Amino acid sequence: MQSTPLAQHISTPHNLSIPLNTSQHLNTLLTHTIFILSSIRRLHNILVNTFL
Secondary structure, eight states, rough: OOOOOHHHHHTGGGGGGHHHHHHHHHHHHHHHHHHHHHHHHHHHHHHHHHHH
């Protein structure tokens, strides 16, 4: 299995010394997490409205 670019990025030590870069990645991750959670909630509401 090839390691993904994200895994390589996380395992690269020199990136940890750049706080701005790290905070940008955390911010992106947080944004994606919120988007995924809201999408799941929307899908759940659609399913509930369809079957109930």
